Amino acid sequence: MRFKKELDFVHLSRFFYIFSIAITVAGLIFLATMGLNYSVDFKAGSNVDVALSKNITLEQLKPALKDLGISHEPDITLGENRVNIRYDEVLDSNQDEALKAAVTKLDDKASFEINTVDTEMAKELARNAIYSVLISCLGIIIYVSIRFEWRFALAAIVALVHDAFIVVAIFSIFRLEVDLTFIVAVLTIIGYSINDTIVIFDRIRENLRFGKQKTYEDLKVLVNKSVAQTLMRSLYTAFTVFIAAFFLLVMGGESIKMFSLAMVIGLLFGAYSSIFIASPLWLLLKKRQKQPVKSNPAKA
Incomplete structure (x- = not known):
């Protein structure tokens, strides 16, 4: 499906x-x-996820957690029949049991999931998250450079990083919370x-094969035409x-909310970056060529 009247995507x-x-x-x-x-x-810290059989309030929960002998105030997030309690320090086994006992007094059917991350593990997770994003970007740069040309690769990576x-x-x-599911969402985006x-880009390259673009305006028309041809699919x-x-x-549950939110945001911005960021940027790079614009045949 295409628009009968092609928009000037480059201008927009x-x-x-x-x-x-x-x-x-x-x-x-x-x-x-x-x-x-x-x-x-x-x-480093401890994250306590509690499934409840009934709703409890902050006014009920905070006094119950005061007598645990923990120096830092916890970060408490309440949900529907669920509460998340996060401490910026690692709880020992006695503190774990005391916390469970305190919450159980409010709801004797509560179930607990306690995750603890020490300092070294936290640093390693952060490093691995950065490496995963960088390696994926590098792989994409190599693929696009081989599949197309360096201008396509540069425009694609700018849109991707964007x-x-x-x-x-x-x-x-x-100030939204960044967890491991957030990294998964970024890689998915x-x-x-x-x-x-x-x-x-594939449509632009295909149109370049069959067109005779001699000026910048010719290329601009080609980019607008290529975007229009693929717009509805995107x-x-x-x-x-x-x-x-x-x-x-x-x-969804609390555990995947940050993943879902990151995906929603990324999809909204990604929907226009390919159209209004990558394609016009390729056109700008192509315009800066010193030699006259020629159609580039597709590589086998």
């Missing part, structure tokens, strides 16, 4: 560039001053982002995954 891209730059700058400021709100997965960083920036700005970008794909992620966010 300037507004999306301004929007993305504004969020990026805000994200950099928040990251530099406040950092990320790491969960217990990335810093999508991943926007999610990180929003989590930093709104990278995959979806590059998939949409490759589809558009929107359908993004919308389908967005619906699934949205319902996971609304109806």
Whole structure:
């Protein structure tokens, strides 16, 4: 399905560039001053997830946790028949038992899941998370460079980093918790982002084979035409995954809420980055060629 009247996506891209730059700058400021709100997965501490048979209030829970001999105040998150208690220090076995006893007095059918991460493990998890993102980006750069050309590769990686960083920036700005599922979401977003970008780039390359582009305006028309030809396919794909992620966010458990939220944010921004970031950037790089623009035959 295509629009009968093709839009000037290249012209519209300037507004999306301004929007993305504004969020990026805000994200950099928040990251530099406040950092990320790491969960217990990335810093030492204990995370207690309690399944309840009835709802309890903070007014009931806080006094019950005061007499445990723990110096730091816990971070408590209440949900429907569930409560999450996070300490920034590692609880020993006696403190674990005391906490269970305190909560059991409020709900004798409560069940507990306690996860503890020490300092070294937290550092290792953080390193592995960074390595996983960097390695995936490197692999994509190599693939796109071989499959297409360096301008396509550069434009694709800029769009990819844009999508991943926007999610990180929003989590930093709104102090949303970053856990291991967040890293999974970022890697998933990278995959979806590059998939949409490759589809558009493949159509651009195909149109280059059969066209005679001699000027920048010719290339601009070609990019707009290529985006229009693949637009509905990209929107359908993004919308389908967005619906699934949205319902996971609304109806899913507490343990996957950050994953679902990161996916929703990433899909929204990824939906326009391939169209309004990657493709116009390739056009800009192509414009800077010193030699006349020629059609590039596809590599076998």
